Structure formats: C-alpha cells, structure tokens
Amino acid sequence: MDVDIGNALATVASPGISRDALERLDEDVARAHERIEAGRADAEHGYEALNLPSRTDPDEIYRAVDRPEIADADALVTIGIGGSALGAATIADALSGAGAEVGVGAGSEVGADTADDGTQTVFLDNVDPEWITGHLETLPLENTAINVVSRSGTTAETLANFLVVREAFEDAGVDWTERTIVTTGEAGPLRELSDRHGLPALQVPDGVPGRFSALSPVGLVAAAVCGHDLEALLAGASAEAETLTGSLFECPAYAYGATTHALAARGASVNAMMPYAESLETYAEWFAQLWAESLGKDDLGQTPVRALGATDQHSQLQLYRAGPRNTLVSFVTPRERDDRAIPATDVDDLAYLGDASLGELLQAEFEATEASLAAAGRPNVRIELERVDAFELGGLLYGMEAACVLAGELAGVNAFNQPAVEWAKKATRGLLGGTDADGNRLEEADAVAEKTTLRVDR
Ligand SMILES: O=P(O)(O)OC[C@H]1O[C@](O)(CO)[C@@H](O)[C@@H]1O
Numbered sequence: 001m002d003v004d005i006g007n008a009l010a011t012v013a014s015p016g017i018s019r020d021a022l023e024r025l026d027e028d029v030a031r032a033h034e035r036i037e038a039g040r041a042d043a044e045h046g047y048e049a050l051n052l053p054s055r056t057d058p059d060e061i062y063r064a065v066d067r068p069e070i071a072d073a074d075a076l077v078t079i080g081i082g083g084s085a086l087g088a089a090t091i092a093d094a095l096s097g098a099g100a101e102v103g104v105g106a107g108s109e110v111g112a113d114t115a116d117d118g119t120q121t122v123f124l125d126n127v128d129p130e131w132i133t134g135h136l137e138t139l140p141l142e143n144t145a146i147n148v149v150s151r152s153g154t155t156a157e158t159l160a161n162f163l164v165v166r167e168a169f170e171d172a173g174v175d176w177t178e179r180t181i182v183t184t185g186e187a188g189p190l191r192e193l194s195d196r197h198g199l200p201a202l203q204v205p206d207g208v209p210g211r212f213s214a215l216s217p218v219g220l221v222a223a224a225v226c227g228h229d230l231e232a233l234l235a236g237a238s239a240e241a242e243t244l245t246g247s248l249f250e251c252p253a254y255a256y257g258a259t260t261h262a263l264a265a266r267g268a269s270v271n272a273m274m275p276y277a278e279s280l281e282t283y284a285e286w287f288a289q290l291w292a293e294s295l296g297k298d299d300l301g302q303t304p305v306r307a308l309g310a311t312d313q314h315s316q317l318q319l320y321r322a323g324p325r326n327t328l329v330s331f332v333t334p335r336e337r338d339d340r341a342i343p344a345t346d347v348d349d350l351a352y353l354g355d356a357s358l359g360e361l362l363q364a365e366f367e368a369t370e371a372s373l374a375a376a377g378r379p380n381v382r383i384e385l386e387r388v389d390a391f392e393l394g395g396l397l398y399g400m401e402a403a404c405v406l407a408g409e410l411a412g413v414n415a416f417n418q419p420a421v422e423w424a425k426k427a428t429r430g431l432l433g434g435t436d437a438d439g440n441r442l443e444e445a446d447a448v449a450e451k452t453t454l455r456v457d458r
Helices: 019-041 047-055 058-065 086-094 129-138 156-171 189-196 217-225 230-242 252-265 278-295 317-322 348-354 358-375 390-411 419-431 444-449
Strands: 002-004 075-079 120-124 144-150 180-184 201-203 270-275 303-306 327-334 380-385
Touching (some): 047 390, 075 217, 086 217, 086 278, 086 390, 144 156, 156 189, 180 189, 180 217, 252 380, 270 278, 278 303, 327 358
Parallel strands (some): 270 303, 270 327
8 A cells, every 4th residue: 555644744734744743753653663563573462463464374264165065155144243244344345346235234235245256245243133134034045154253252243143043044954064164262152162063163363353353364264265365465465564664754554553643633533534446335344443443542542434435525525624623534545446438428518527437537536535625724645555456455454454553552552452342241241131250240231221311202
C-alpha cells in the first residue's frame, strides 16, 4: 500500500498536523518501532501478529481442507464472530470477483458470496433467528461445508450457531462431521467437540488477538476452500512487513498510524474508512473492529465509521465537509480495476458520461471528494493499492495492523486486549441462567433489571 498524508497537514486541514510536529512525532515513531520489533523478536502477545506472514504455513491449511466434502463443497458456511469472521469475510469479499454480495451480519439479504471457483460463502456472525433460518433454508446442506472459528472456543454466538447449524444438517440427514473444519485454541468446548468427533482442527496461533488474525488459519481456511491464493496474500503481507522501519517518512503503515494518532490528539475523534471499491466494503467493517477494539481504551480512541465510495458521498459526505471538525476521512482506492464503458447517449446533458467509463467516473468521484474535503479544510488520507487482488490485499491488511499497533504505542494503550467487552458477556450469560466458572450468580445480569426507564410508547 502507498499512503499520501498531504491532506492531513495543517497547511490544508484543521485539525491538521504541521511538518514540524510530524518531524518531532517521527522521533516517537522510531522509539515505538524499537518496542514493536522487540515484541516481535520475543513473540510477545499481540506483537506476534506482525510475524504471521512468516509464521503461517499455507500448506498446513491446504492439507486441512483437502477433503472432498470440504474442498469440493458448493457452499461454505463460516460460523464465527468479530475477528473470527471479519478477516475471512474481508478476503472473501475482496477476492470474490465482480458483483458479489457477502452475507455478513443481520439484515443482509439471504445472499452469499460466490468465489471465483463458484463456492457460495456465507458468514454467520450474528444470532438473529430469522436471518439464520433464512440461510439454512437456502443453503444446499448436502453440498455445504462448515468452517467454525473461535479463538476462545467459548463465544456464545458462535457456539449457539454451531449447535443450530449442526442440528439442521442432522435434520436434513447430512453427516456434518464429514464436512466440518474447526479453528480454535488449544482448549475449550470447541476443541473438545472437534476432538470428540475427530474433526480436522487448526490452531489459532498463540499470541495473536482475534482482530489481528486474518493472515492465519482464522482468516485463511475459508480463503483456501474458495481457491484463493494464500501464498499471494502472505507474500503481499511480507512485502508490507519489509517496509516497517523506524520512520513514518519511509513506512506507509507507520505514516498512516502516526497521522491518525496525531489527528486524534488534535480533535479528529472519528475515522471514516471509505474505500472506493465495492469489493472492499467488508474491509471497512474489519477495520472498524481493529481500530475500535485495539485503541478504544482509557477514554481514548478514534471512532471508526464504515463508509463506501461513491455511495456514501450521497449520505455521509455532507457531515464530513460541513459538520463538526472531528473527522478524518481515510480513502482506499485501487489504481487499476476492470472497467466497463458507459454507452454513448444522444442526451446532450449526459454527453460527459457517454464519453467515459464507470471506472473513470468512480475515479473522478474519488478525486473530487478528496479535493472537496481539502477545499473545506477537512483532513483526509489516501491509501492506494495497485489493484484489489490477493497480494495487495495481504499488504493492506498487514499495513493496517501495523498502523494500529503503532497508534497503540504512541497513545500508550494496550492494543491487544479488550476487557470492556466482558461485562455484557457476563450479563448475557446471567440472563440465560448461566453462572461464573465457580457456579456463582453473575451480578451483571441484575443491572439489566435495574435499568433506568423513561418510556414513551406509541
Ligand atoms: O474468537 P472468539 O474467541 O470466538 O472471539 C470472537 C471475538 O469476540 C471478542 O473477544 C470480543 O467479544 C473479539 O475480540 C473476538 O474477535
């Protein structure tokens, strides 16, 4: 990935960062880089994620999915949530070829992605019963493989969905044990299930938090089943890893990470990730988890917003150009893409379109939107890819992870844990009659009943 931070400079934008401040910040980047490299060298928790390009063995993944019921399946249903779904869904969305819609999260159509090799992929990362039933009623279960992913092996949504999907296969008379592959940690209910039924099981790499695990079996099993090029994904990530040096003026990932940190410190509390490629829509969701769960700590952090170019020029741009000066817009755009001509028309007013192509129109929209923000003194950053393919995607995912790790170092927060999510998990378990590991009641559930209410009913 290439990064242009020109429109984040104080000569263009407010909030913005001056060249002098950027030079000074680069000294912090050098120190942070040393810390990151030391963490990588010692395979420390979190930093280990930046070693994945050289740690992940694509052949191990290809071998694990090399069962006819899995490799030749017409459809693949991935059951996982957060980091155990978004990385795989991002790769599926980006590499799935034109016109595909990935069925991720409640509210998406009972649609599915169709990979280049024709495999239909569905990601069940929510427990909305109507949505789950919709998928189970349309999937060809007798030709569907199951990919269950959970680092902890205990996540309620994932385990509940797996129990439901398993039952649906049994009700359809389809042997799910032949067509299920598991990726999980060394222990936990999911590991027990896979051992009990002799399911192929891959290990979530130690020291790698879920949201940083796309370039491991967590994100790559689904990609392997869909025939995507794991070596190219990892090679792109390796090439990006080569760029990690002690200066933001030499390393695109650090330039992005340092700039977002500097702008957050100057009031840009929102980061709108706006790729100009439909195939990167799910990438913006993946980025939102990475940024929110890693940096949202100690009353700090930048709120990630998912946007899509050109679509959200017609919904969100008004706010980013004329609303509070609290937003950095991060654009991602490929330099090359397959194009399609716009047919000529005899309507004079539309002549300018008839002479162009959709790709030219989209590129003009991107450049115009970028310039419109700069003209209004609003900070934005450009992230460029050669094109949306496996190599470039590997680099983008790795680059964003490295940018996030750096931003965490500069902000002085632990980018690798997410303690704030545990409260609601305990309350949920308590509401369903569950207890803690020692059999004690989960007090968090009581707070639900104690809610302050001021209802206004229709
Ligand atoms: O992979 P697991 O353990 O099922 O967790 C899924 C997701 O849930 C979280 O723990 C948040 O609840 C994320 O950090 C993680 O990616």
